Amino acid sequence: MPNHIIDPNKWIDSYSDYLYNYTISRVNDRDIAQDLVQDTFLAGLKSMKNFKGEASERTWLISILKRKIIDHYRKINSKKGKAEVRMTYNSDTETEGDWLEERVADPFDKTAEDTLENSELGVAIHNCISNLPEKQAEVFKMKTLLNYETEAICNELDITASNLWVIIHRARTAMVACMEKNWY
């Protein structure tokens, strides 16, 4: 019996930022990331009938996105293969022979590890935002991530400023708790 229902009308509002951050940390290019997210939504729509409801919508979309990212790397790699690669590594004869081992990234390199973790920060933040109640998530995003003016948000959502600050306060408290659990 399906535990999760699927509703593509809300996909973009609910998941696009999460998927986008997930993709950027893996492909390092904004435009490509946006295209891959787009492809994922379209592919999801096409194969909607295969959604069995065993996992949440988001997990299911991520699994499609993973395939898309792999495909993307396959594509650029096959392009690379067509060019001849010539590299002059060591000009001195002394170190000749031991080239590859030397060039493998040091796994304990502090800075490399830091960047790796940082690149997942966006995923963690958007994960926590998606755990917020819908209204809080909306206001928090507009205020904090899109940097809208307080007045603009109030007008658009038809709430008072003190309303807004109460929502922001609740959202921030929940965000801190969520990030402390999942991130720090």
Add this chain to the structure above:
Amino acid sequence: MSNIKLECHEANHLCDKNQYKETSFLERVRLIIHLIYCKACREYTKRNVKLTKLINNPKVNTLEESQKECLKETFEKELINHH
């Protein structure tokens, strides 16, 4: 406003506003004075500032409204075809 002293919930409100740089100079002074003697609000402020720092990290990416509209447009065309 007559009293310089703040209640804790007022201090937290100013602290929230401060995360978006929407406090006046006087408000900041009142907040700082409150923080001197209130440990609970110091703790709240500390965590709040930490959250702001995380969010302002350039690695946190958010799609612009225009990009989202662009996604939606393509997606909705497909959605109509789908039904």
